[in-house]
Amino acid sequence: MFPTEILLEALLNGLMTGAIYALIALGLTLVYGVLHIINFAHGALLTCAMFLVWGGFALVGLDPYVALLPVVPLMFALGYGVQRWVIGPASHGEDNNILLVTLGLSIILENALLAVFRSDTRTLQTDYAFDVVPVGPLLLSTPRLIGAAATLVVTGLLWLLLNRTDTGRAIRAVAHEKLGAQLVGIDVRHIYAVTFGIGTACLGVVACLLMPIFYVNPRSGGVFVLVAFTIVVLGGMGSVPGALLGGLLIGVVESYSALYFGDSLGQLGIFVIFILVLLFRPSGLFGARA
Amino acid sequence: MTLRDVLPHLGFLFALAVVPYLGVSGPTLNFLIAVLIVALAAQGWNVLGGFGGQYSFGHAAFFGSGAYATAILQVQLGWGAWVGLGASLVVGAIVGLAIGFLSFRAGLRGSYFALVTLAFAEVLRIVANAAGFTGGAAGLLIRLQPGFENLQFADRRHFYLLVLGFVGVALILSRWLERSRFGAHLVAVRENEEAAKALGVDTLRVKLGAIALSAAITACSGCLYAQYYLYIDANVAYGTWISVEALLAPIVGGIGTAFGPLVGALALHGVGEATKLLAGGRPGLDLVVFGGCLILAIAFAPRGIAGLAARVLQSRSAAREGR
C-alpha cells in the first residue's frame, strides 16, 4: 500500500490530467453530437495546434498562454474550412465515408508535419514550467492547475454559447432535428462547419495549456486521441457532461494504474475499459445522449 | 465457378509472375515483394470491409497475430517455418472469430466497429510489447537459414513467387466471393442486414465466416512479412500502419471487387515511390499522398480504380455500339 499522501497526490494529478483529457473529448463529443460523425482527425488537429503554439514560441517568443489569442481563432478557422470544404463535400453524407475522409485527413496532417518537422520531439522552455503551488502537504504543478481551471472555464463558456446564443440554439436545433432545422431556414452546412470549428478551437485551447508541460512531435496527438475516444464512449457519445465526467474518471484511472502497474499497462487499462464499454454499454456509463 | 470466370485473374497473375525475370533490379524486386505483402493484407481486409461492409480499423490485430504466431513457434519452440505458416492462418482465424464474435454479438457496426477493432489491435500491441514470449520491446529475430523447408530463399525472386502464390489464392477466393452464395449473402449483409435476415441469411454466421477468412488472409500476410524481414516487434506487427495500408488499397483500387486491393496496392505504392523520387528523402511525403488518394477516391471514385476502368470500358463499348 502507498501512503495516503501519495494516493492523494495521484488523485489530484489524475484529476488535473483528466481535465485536459476532458477538454479534448469535449470537442470530439460536440462534433459527434451534432454531426454524428467520429472525427479521426481530432488527434492530428491537436498536433497541428501544438506545433502552432511551439512555432509561436520558437519564432517570436510568444508565451503559450498568450498564444491562446491567435491560436484559438486560427484553429476555429481551420476546423471550419476542413468541414465545409473537405469532409462535407467529399463524404456524400455517408457515415463510412466520413470516417474514412477524417482518417485520410489525419494521415495527411500527421505526415505533412512529419515531412516538415521530422520526428524530433520538441519542448518549450518557460520559466514557470516547474512552478508549484503548495496545497496542504502536497505540491501541485502550477501549469497543470492552470490547465484544470481553464478547462472548467472553457466548459462553462461552451455551455453559455450553446444555451444563450442564437448560434448555440441553431447548433442544438441541427443536432436534434437536421431536417426540421433546414426547414426553418438554418444553413445546416454552415452550422456543421461552425460546430466542427468549435471542436477544433477546443484543441487550440488544449494545445496552449499542454505545451508548457508536454512535448510535441508529429505523433503527439495520437497519444491523446484514443484516450479521448474512450472518454467520449464512456461518457455517452455526444454528451457534454459525460465527456467532462469521463475525462476526469479516465485521468484518475490512468494515474492510479500507472502508480500500481507502471505506465504502459496503465494505457492498457484504458483500452480495456474502452472495449468493455463498447461491447456492453455502448450508450455510455452516464446514460443517453445529451 | 468455371475456368472462364477466373481467366482474366489468372492472366494478371501470370503477367506479375514473369516480372522478376525481366531483369528488374534488386531494390525494385524488394519493393514489389513489400507491395505484394501489403496487397495480401489488403485482400484480407477487402473480404470483410469490401464485400461485407464492416470497416475494420484494426486489421493489424490479424497481421500481427500471424507474424507473431510463426515467429514465436520458430524462435521460442524451434518448430519449422511451414508449420508456422499453418499456425499463422489458424491463429489469425481464431483471433478474427474472437473479435468478431464479441463485436457482432454486441451489434457493433459502422464507426463503433471501426473503433473497437482499433482498440483490440492496440491492446495486442501493448501486450506484445510487454510480454516475455513475444520478445517484448526488443522483438523477435528469426534465424537466417535459406532453404525451401525454412521458407527462406537465397534468390529473392523465389520469395516473390511465393508471395504472389498466396496473393493469387486470395484473388481467386475473392473472385469466388463474387460468384458464390456465401459471397451473395455477405454482400446482402453489407447492403441491408434486416432485408438479408428476412431472406433467410444467418447474418451473424455470415459475418463471422467473413471475419475469419479475412483475418486468416491478413495473418498470412503478417507471416510472410516476418518470413521476409526475419524480424518483428510490436510496433511493426501490431502497428497502425498496416491497419491503414490494409484499408487504403481496396478503397483506392476498388472496394468489394476481386482486383481492387491488388490494383490499389500497386497504384498507391507506385505513386508513393514516385513522390519519394521527386521530392527527395523526406519521410512521410508518400503517406501524405496516400491520404490524399484516399480522400480523392471517396470524393470522386467511390468504386476506386476498378470502378473508373469499368466506366471507361462501358463508355467505349457504348460508343462502338453507337457507331
Add this chain to the structure above:
Amino acid sequence: MLVVEGLTKRFAGLLAVNNASLSVAEGSITGLIGPNGAGKTTLFAMASGFLAPSAGRVLFTGEDITTEAPHRRARRGIARTFQIVKPFAGLSVRENIAVGAYLRHPQRAETLASATLIGERLGLGPQLDKPAASLTVAGRKRLEVARALATEPKLLLLDEVLAGLNPAEIRDILPLIRAIRDEGVTIFLIEHIMQAVMTLCETVHVLARGEIIAVGPPDMVCADPKVIEAYLGPGAAARLNAAEAPRA
C-alpha cells in the same frame, strides 16, 4: 398455417400489441387492417421474428416458433416484405432477387435462372440488370415481393405493398397477388387501401390500439360498428346510422 396466441408487445410502458390472437388459414389471402399506429407492423415483426414478443406464442404449421430467429423462419417458409422498402441498393435487380433465390438453390446458375423468372413474372424484366437504386417506388415494391417470393415461401407476409402506388399500378399488381395464392402460397397482408382488401381477402382481422377487435369476411367487418368507431372515433357508427336512417 400461422397461429398467433395472446401476442403482446410492450415498448417502455407503451402497449403496442395487447393479447392479440388470430389465425391465417392455409391457402387463404388474409388481411390485417386497422387505423394508423394500431400495431399492425409490430405484429408482423413478431410473426416474422424481427421482434421478440413480451408475451404470447407464434405457431407455424403447428410448431412453436416464438423464439426463432428471422432467418430460420425464412427457411421454414415464412417470407416478408418491409413497409419501408429495403432494397440492396448497390446491387442489380437480378442480384437482389438472387439473394432470396439462394435460399433454395445453392448453385449460382439455378439461382440466377430462378431470379430471372421471378423478376420477369413481377414485371421487372427490363430492369433486371439495372441497379436497384434506379427503380421507381412501384418498382421497389415489386422488388420487395419478388425477393420474398424467390425464397419459395409457404406463407407470404406483405406489409403495405400497395402504399404509394397509383391506381393503375395497383390494378396491375392485384391479379399478381391472387395468382401467387393460386399457386399455393398463403398470403397475410397489411393494407390501408380498403378497395384492395375487399377484393383480395377472404378473412380480415382488425387491429385497433393493439387489440384485435373484429374478425370476418371484409364486408361484414367493415359494417361492424366497433370497426367504424376505431377508424372514425367514438359515436361515429351511431351518427352514420342516424344519417342513413331518414333515407331508408
